[in-house]
Amino acid sequence: MKLYYCKTTNPRKVCALAKYLELDVEYEFVDLFSQAQHQPEFLSVNPNRKVPVLFDGEKRIFESTAIMAHMAIVADSGLWPSEAQAQVNALQWLTWDIAHLSRHASTLYFEQIIKAKAGIGSPNPEAIEEAVNFFRQFAKVLDDQLDGQEHVLDAGLSIVDFGLACVMTVAREEGLEALPIQEFANISQWLERMDEIPAWRAPWPS
Ligand SMILES: N[C@@H](CCC(=O)N[C@@H](CS)C(=O)NCC(=O)O)C(=O)O
Numbered sequence: 001m002k003l004y005y006c007k008t009t010n011p012r013k014v015c016a017l018a019k020y021l022e023l024d025v026e027y028e029f030v031d032l033f034s035q036a037q038h039q040p041e042f043l044s045v046n047p048n049r050k051v052p053v054l055f056d057g058e059k060r061i062f063e064s065t066a067i068m069a070h071m072a073i074v075a076d077s078g079l080w081p082s083e084a085q086a087q088v089n090a091l092q093w094l095t096w097d098i099a100h101l102s103r104h105a106s107t108l109y110f111e112q113i114i115k116a117k118a119g120i121g122s123p124n125p126e127a128i129e130e131a132v133n134f135f136r137q138f139a140k141v142l143d144d145q146l147d148g149q150e151h152v153l154d155a156g157l158s159i160v161d162f163g164l165a166c167v168m169t170v171a172r173e174e175g176l177e178a179l180p181i182q183e184f185a186n187i188s189q190w191l192e193r194m195d196e197i198p199a200w201r202a203p204w205p206s
Contacts, residue, residue, distance in 0.1 A: 080158065
């Protein structure tokens with residue numbers, strides 16, 4: 001397998017999973033801050049001009065969620081459920097995350113961290129206020145789901161945890177205080193549990 005990545009949020013969950021599953025992966029760093037994703041040679045890698053991208057034999061997979069599902073399946077790990085209705089449930093949380101929770105958390109991350117790192121202007125206060133309000137709304141849903149259970153799916157650790165914890169973990173690591181994670185006790189404890197997984201704490205290839 002060959003994985004194109006950068007040290008940013010979406011590649012992080014995929015790199016962590018590859019490490020956790022001890023997959024044999026060749027890593028290719030793509031320097032997004034130098035606009036490598038917009039170079040003509042990258043278009044044949046991923047016409048979306050984004051990372052992560054995984055090549056496994058003839059197969060190319062983009063979208064971090066799909067890459068995680070592929071990795072979990074080929075490793076026969078059980079981190080992607082095998083039963084059809086359990087898969088529907090996992091898909092529900094993963095799509096909900098992309099559409100709602102991590103979407104708004106990512107807006108905050110972009111406004112407060114990426115803009116400064118990339119030198120592309122100052123944070124937009126209105127975008128931040130809107131994202132914080134939406135984040136609170138959706139974080140409550142996750143916090144309730146985690147009430148009395150250790151992982152998002154009651155069956156145990158899955159790629160759903162790797163997906164949903166990603167932006168919040170990066171935000172904590174980088175001191176993104178605008179993200180009000182501390183208001184949600186079950187989420188905070190779940191993030192602590194994720195941090196106990198060595199591959200989650202240190203996801204990047206050496
Ligand atoms: N929905 C995609 C999002 C991928 C994505 O936005 N990747 C970012 C890095 S975290 C990227 O490559 N950005 C480059 C750009 O937009 O120019 C996924 O889950 O893989």
